[in-house]
Amino acid sequence: MLAIDLGLVNRKAHVISVREALTLTAVVCACAIAFNVLVWYAYNHHLLGLGVHVDRLDGRVNTGHIAALKFFTAYLVELSLSADNVFVMAMIFAHLRIPPIYQHRVLFWGILGALVMRGLMIVLGATLVARYHWILYIFGVFLIYTAYKMLRSKDAHDVVTEEAFVITQLRRIVPITGELNGPHFVSVHDGVRMLTPLAVALVLIEAMDLVFALDSIPATFAITADPFLVFTSNVFAILGLRSLYFVLAGIIERFRYLKVSLSAILGLIGFKMLLGEQLHELMGANFNLYLLGVVALILLAGVLASVRADRRTRPLSG
DSSP: OHHHIIIIITSSOOOOOHHHHHHHHHHHHHHHHHHHHHHHHHHHHTGGGTTSSEETTTTEEOOHHHHHHHHHHHHHHHHHHHHHHHHHHHHHHHHHTOOHHHHHHHHHHHHHHHHHHHHHHHHHHHHHHHHOTTHHHHHHHHHHHHHHHHTTSOSHHHHHHHHHHHHHHHHTTSOBOSSOBTBOSEEEETTEEEEOHHHHHHHHHHHHHHHHHHHHHHHHHTTOOOHHHHHHHHHHHHHHHHHHHHHHTTTGGGOTTHHHHHHHHHHHHHHHHHSHHHHHHHHGGGHHHHHHHHHHHHHHHHHHHHHHHHHHHTTTTO
């Protein structure tokens, strides 16, 4: 999908319109749903050894139905948490004055790097869960703490402070120029190779994604400890993040209650990780379906509350 994106759809640098971004978002969502059908079939028929091992999170073997529910729940949670990334990326591009025509190129390479980085983190997380089951409880406590912290941080001041720290450390390693060199990440001045603002934006996006991954990956492990489901749900969420950015970048600040919804989702997932066995016994075989429904309702409530509040305040702001 990345090869088609860069090699065919966006071979020439251009400004991504909202209509094009909506189309790309719909295509990625459709691919995720189609892949989920494949997940259901693969786990039912044990293709490539899937659906034969016990999921260490709940002690059950994932059937096709359960695996499909876990994949879609993890995908929805990851996609929801990615909305917070959009605000940070918009701040980075605005602060570094990156023209819209080059933003897609930065996001492409940033997402490619994020896939590799998250893949390594998921392998590490799966290994830790397989050897030390008690680490799941640490993940649960961490998610509840993160939910609380999300309500009080990552505003504009926090983002600028983090940007300044990363740029300061980067300047100690390589020279940086404030001038763009077209779509290139490096330029040469007086025989010295220097990083352009595009490269700085790429480094910042990778650094910020690492911070967000520390929140989102434990959230996925709270839904399933199956590495295949964890990684693939992350992949599709990250693939959709690039097009989602061009849809939401200009209006993300209007969703004032979205952060509250994301905090509630993280808190819910954290408590689910701590009380998973008791909740499974209480709610029975449809527990994962209930979890998916609650996550969707929390997200929908945040969006609707934000839209309603925006409509009330817009006439007053002129």
